[in-house]
Amino acid sequence: MMLRYALKTVRARKGGFLGAFVALMCAAALITACGTLLETGLRGTIRTERYAAAPIVVSADQNVHRTTVKHKKGKTKVKHKAKPIAERAWLADDLATRLRGLPGVRRVVPELTFLAQPLTAASAVEKDRPAYGHAWDSAALTPYRLTAGRAPESDTDLVVDRHFAERAHLKPGDRLTVQSTRSPRTYRVTGIAAPASDVSHQTSLFFSTAEATRLAAHPAQVSAIGVLPENGADVRTVERAVTEALNGTTAQIASGDERGPVEFLDAAAARIRLVSMGGAMGGTSLLVAVLVVVGTFALSVQQRHRELALLRAIAATQGQIRTLLGREALIVGAAAGVGGAIVGLPLGSWLYDRFVALGAVPSTLQHTVSVLPLFAAVGATLFGAWAAARISSRRVVRIRPAEALAEARVERTRPAWGRTLAGLVLLAVGAVLVAVLSRLRTEPALTPVTFLAVVVLATAVSLLGPLLVRAAAAGLAGPLRLSGPAGRLARANLRGNAARMASVVTPLTLLVGMTCTVLFVQPTLGNAARAQAREGVRADYVLAAQGPGVPAAAARALRTRHDIVTEVVRTTVRVGLDKYAAQGVTPAGLSRTWDPDVTAGTLDDLDSGTVAVSELAADQLHLKPGDTLRLTLGDGTPVRLTVAAVYTRGLGFGDLTFAHDLVARHVDNPLAASVLVRTARTQTQLTTTLREFPAVRVLAPAEADSLRIERQQANAEVNLLAMGLVLAFTAIAVVNTLAMSVSERVREFAMLRLAGATRRQVLRMLRTEALSVLLLATALGSGIALAVLTAFSVGMTGSAAPAVTPLVYLTVVAVAGVLALVATALPGRVALRTRPVLVATAKE
Numbered sequence: 079m080m081l082r083y084a085l086k087t088v089r090a091r092k093g094g095f096l097g098a099f100v101a102l103m104c105a106a107a108l109i110t111a112c113g114t115l116l117e118t119g120l121r122g123t124i125r126t127e128r129y130a131a132a133p134i135v136v137s138a139d140q141n142v143h144r145t146t147v148k149h150k151k152g153k154t155k156v157k158h159k160a161k162p163i164a165e166r167a168w169l170a171d172d173l174a175t176r177l178r179g180l181p182g183v184r185r186v187v188p189e190l191t192f193l194a195q196p197l198t199a200a201s202a203v204e205k206d207r208p209a210y211g212h213a214w215d216s217a218a219l220t221p222y223r224l225t226a227g228r229a230p231e232s233d234t235d236l237v238v239d240r241h242f243a244e245r246a247h248l249k250p251g252d253r254l255t256v257q258s259t260r261s262p263r264t265y266r267v268t269g270i271a272a273p274a275s276d277v278s279h280q281t282s283l284f285f286s287t288a289e290a291t292r293l294a295a296h297p298a299q300v301s302a303i304g305v306l307p308e309n310g311a312d313v314r315t316v317e318r319a320v321t322e323a324l325n326g327t328t329a330q331i332a333s334g335d336e337r338g339p340v341e342f343l344d345a346a347a348a349r350i351r352l353v354s355m356g357g358a359m360g361g362t363s364l365l366v367a368v369l370v371v372v373g374t375f376a377l378s379v380q381q382r383h384r385e386l387a388l389l390r391a392i393a394a395t396q397g398q399i400r401t402l403l404g405r406e407a408l409i410v411g412a413a414a415g416v417g418g419a420i421v422g423l424p425l426g427s428w429l430y431d432r433f434v435a436l437g438a439v440p441s442t443l444q445h446t447v448s449v450l451p452l453f454a455a456v457g458a459t460l461f462g463a464w465a466a467a468r469i470s471s472r473r474v475v476r477i478r479p480a481e482a483l484a485e486a487r488v489e490r491t492r493p494a495w496g497r498t499l500a501g502l503v504l505l506a507v508g509a510v511l512v513a514v515l516s517r518l519r520t521e522p523a524l525t526p527v528t529f530l531a532v533v534v535l536a537t538a539v540s541l542l543g544p545l546l547v548r549a550a551a552a553g554l555a556g557p558l559r560l561s562g563p564a565g566r567l568a569r570a571n572l573r574g575n576a577a578r579m580a581s582v583v584t585p586l587t588l589l590v591g592m593t594c595t596v597l598f599v600q601p602t603l604g605n606a607a608r609a610q611a612r613e614g615v616r617a618d619y620v621l622a623a624q625g626p627g628v629p630a631a632a633a634r635a636l637r638t639r640h641d642i643v644t645e646v647v648r649t650t651v652r653v654g655l656d657k658y659a660a661q662g663v664t665p666a667g668l669s670r671t672w673d674p675d676v677t678a679g680t681l682d683d684l685d686s687g688t689v690a691v692s693e694l695a696a697d698q699l700h701l702k703p704g705d706t707l708r709l710t711l712g713d714g715t716p717v718r719l720t721v722a723a724v725y726t727r728g729l730g731f732g733d734l735t736f737a738h739d740l741v742a743r744h745v746d747n748p749l750a751a752s753v754l755v756r757t758a759r760t761q762t763q764l765t766t767t768l769r770e771f772p773a774v775r776v777l778a779p780a781e782a783d784s785l786r787i788e789r790q791q792a793n794a795e796v797n798l799l800a801m802g803l804v805l806a807f808t809a810i811a812v813v814n815t816l817a818m819s820v821s822e823r824v825r826e827f828a829m830l831r832l833a834g835a836t837r838r839q840v841l842r843m844l845r846t847e848a849l850s851v852l853l854l855a856t857a858l859g860s861g862i863a864l865a866v867l868t869a870f871s872v873g874m875t876g877s878a879a880p881a882v883t884p885l886v887y888l889t890v891v892a893v894a895g896v897l898a899l900v901a902t903a904l905p906g907r908v909a910l911r912t913r914p915v916l917v918a919t920a921k922e
Contacts, residue, residue: 097374108367112451119350119351133313133334138714140346174188188215225270227270229269231268232286241281242281342440345440374581501541551850572850587858589859598883598886600794610729617672619776625773645753667756672754676724681723687720691721691734703723809893840906
C-alpha cells in the first residue's frame with residue numbers, strides 16, 4: 079500500500095520532487111564519470127606496438143620492494159609492498175645468451191630504447207607520437223620492414239618510419255638532424271620502414287647497432303629482450319622455459335597484454351595517477367553529493383510539512399511515514415540514478431580525452447568502460463536518496479500528531495539540540511583536520527585532507543545553519559531596516575524561516591569555499607616554489623631548450639670561454655618506498671650560480687659519493703651532515719651516499735641534490751633541463767657562442783621564471799579540470815535549491831499581495847533575502863577557504879601566506895551572486911504571475 083501511495087505522491091507532486099531528481103541525477107553522472115576514470119586506472123589496457131611480433135618480452139624490474147615481517151601472538155605476518163621507479167630500469171645484455179638455445183626459441187632479440195628527437199619542422203613530430211631511437215637489429219620485434227632504401231650500416235646512417243617520413247617529406251638520401259642523449263648529430267636517411275601492425279603512439283628511428291649502443295649510453299645493458307618462438311611452438315611452454323632460465327635474477331617476463339606496460343612506462347605510471355585522481359574526484363563528489371542531496375530532501379520534506387502532519391494526525395505511524403518517504407526517495411533515486419549513469423558515460427569519456435589533451439594521461443592507456451561504474455552510481459544514488467530522506471524526516475516523524483499540525487505553519491524557534499550538537503562535533507573535526515593539514519609536508523598527503531576539510535566544515539555549516547541565519551538576521555537588522563519595507567520583510571523571513579534559509583546557505587557556502595580552495599591551492603604552492611627558485615638562482619643567464627633538453631656540448635662550449643656553468647638534470651628517487659623530487663647539478667663553481675640557503679654542512683663537499691638534502695627531507699629521514707643515506711635512483715640502482723649539506727629551499731629545487739654525473743647516468747633523458755651561467759659576457763655573445771645549437775635559448779632569469787609560470791598554469795589546468803565537475807555540480811545545486819526555496823512560497827507571496835504589497839516590493843524583498851544569504855554564505859565560505867588555505871600554506875611552505883588573487887576571488891563571489899539572484903528572480907517572477915486571489919483561495 080505504501081509503495082502505491084508513494085507512486086501516486088510522486089506523480090502528483092512532480093514539481094516538488096524535481097529539485098531532488100536534478101540533484102540526484104547530477105550526482106549519479108558525476109560518480110559514473112569518476113568511476114570510469116578509476117576503472118581505466120585499474121583495468122585499462124595498454125596495447126603493445128613495438129613488441130607485437132614478440133610473444134614473450136623480458137624486462138628489468140620497474141619497482142622497488144619492501145618486505146616486512148611481524149611476529150605477534152605466535153603468528154607471523156609477511157607484507158610485501160612495491161612502488162614504481164621513475165626511469166627505465168636496464169637489463170644485463172648477457173641474459174640474452176641464457177635464452178638462446180632454449181627449446182622452442184627461434185630468435186632472441188635485444189632491444190635498446192632511448193631518446194631520439196628529430197630537429198625538424200614542429201608539424202612533422204606529433205605530440206601524441208613521441209620519437210624513440212632503436213638499433214635496426216631490433217626491428218624484427220614489431221616487425222618493421224623496409225619499403226625504400228637500405229638498412230643503416232655506418233654510424234651516420236638512419237632509417238625512419240614511414241608515417242614520420244611522409245609528414246617530414248623525407249626520402250632516402252635526405253639529411254636529418256637528431257637530438258639524442260648526446261650532442262645533436264646529422265644523419266643520412268638510408269631507408270624508410272613500415273610496421274606490419276598498427277603503430278600509432280610513437281615514432282621510431284633506427285640506427286646502426288654501434289651508434290644505438292653509443293646513444294643508449296648503457297654499456298653491456300639492454301632495455302628489453304624479445305623472445306620469438308619457433309613456428310608451431312607453444313608460447314606457454316616457451317615462457318616457462320624462459321622463466322626457469324632466468325630464475326635467480328630480477329628479470330620480469332611479460333606476455334600477452336602484460337607487454338604493453340613494459341613498452342610504455344608512462345602509461346603504466348599513469349594508471350596509478352588515474353586511480354588516485356579518480357578516487358579523489360569520486361570521493362569528493364560523493365561527499366558533496368550527500369551534503370547537497372540531504373539539503374535538497376530536507377527542503378522537500380519541509381515543503382510537505384503540513385501534508386505529513388495531517389498523515390500523523392489521522393493515525394499514520396512513525397514507521398509508515400518513514401516507509402512512505404523512503405520509498406518516494408527510492409523511486410526518485412532510481413529514475414535519477416539510471417538517467418545520471420547514462421549521462422555519466424559520455425562525461426567520463428570527455429574527461430579522459432581532456433586529461434589526454436593536457437598531458438596528464440598518455441593516450442596509450444586506453445579508456446575502459448564497463449557496467450560497474452553504472453551499477454555503482456545507481457547504487458550510490460539509491461542509498462544517498464534513502465539516507466537523505468531518513469535524515470530529513472527525523473523531526474516530522476518523531477513529534478506528536480497535534481504538535482505536527484501546529485508546526486506545519488510556523489517554524490519552531492527552539493534550536494534542535496541534536497542537530498546543533500552534531501554541527502559542533504563536525505566543526506571540531508574540521509578544526510582538527512585544519513590543524514593536521516598544517517603539519518603535513520607532502521602534496522600527495524595534503525591534497526585529499528584539504529578538500530575533506532572543506533566538505534566537513536561546510537557540513538558543520540549545514541547543521542548549524544539555522545543558528546547562523548538567525549545570527550546574521552540580528553547582525554543585519556540595522557541595514558535591513560534602513561532599506562525600507564522590503565528589507566524589513568526580508569529580515570522577518572530570515573528570522574522566522576531560518577531552516578529554509580539555511581538550506582540555501584549550505585550550497586552557496588560550499589560553492590564559495592570549494593571554488594576558492596581549488597583555485598588558490600596550486601598558486602599557493604607554485605608561487606612559493608617560484609619565489610625560492612628566484613631567490614636561489616645567482617646566475618646571470620639561464621639556458622633552456624625547445625627540445626628535450628640542453629646537450630652537454632653546449633655547456634662545454636661555454637666553459638671553454640671561462641664561463642661558470644651549472645648543468646641541472648631532474649629526476650625522482652625513492653628512499654625506501656617514499657618518493658622524492660631530486661636534481662643533479664655540476665659541483666664546480668656551484669656557489670657562484672646557485673644558493674639553496676644551506677643551514678648545515680657545505681656544498682663544497684658535493685660529489686658522486688655525497689648528497690645534499692632539504693630541511694623537509696632531513697626532518698622526515700632524521701638526517702644531518704655526515705649521516706649515511708641509502709636510496710634508489712631513478713632507474714632502480716641502489717646507492718649509499720653521505721649527507722654533505724642541508725638546505726631550506728627544497729620547494730624550489732627538490733628535496734635531494736646530487737652531483738650531475740651521478741644522476742645523468744641513471745635517467746632516460748640525461749640532457750640538462752636548464753643550465754645556469756655566470757659570466758661577464760652579454761646575452762648576444764652567449765647566443766653567438768651557442769649558434770651550433772639552434773634549439774637552445776639564452777634567457778635572463780626573469781624570462782626563465784616566466785617559463786615556470788607557464789608550467790605552473792598547465793598543472794593548474796589539470797587540477798581545475800579534475801575538480802571542475804564537482805564545482806559545476808555545486809553550482810547546479812545552488813540554483814536548484816534556491817529555485818525550490820522560492821517556488822514553495824507562492825501562497826506567501828499571494829498573501830503579501832493581498833495585504834497591499836506590490837509585485838515590485840515582493841521581488842525587492844526576494845533580492846534583499848538573496849543578497850543577505852549571499853553575504854552570509856560568502857563570509858562562511860571565505861572563512862573556510864582561508865582557514866584551509868592558510869593551513870595548506872603552513873604545511874607546504876612554512877609560512878601562513880596563501881596566494882589569493884583579489885580579482886579571481888571577486889569573480890568567484892560575483893558568479894555566486896549572479897547564480898543566487900537569477901535563481902531567486904526567475905522562480906519569483908513565475909510565482910507572481912498568478913492572481914493572488916486565486917492562489918489564496920486554492921486548495922493546498
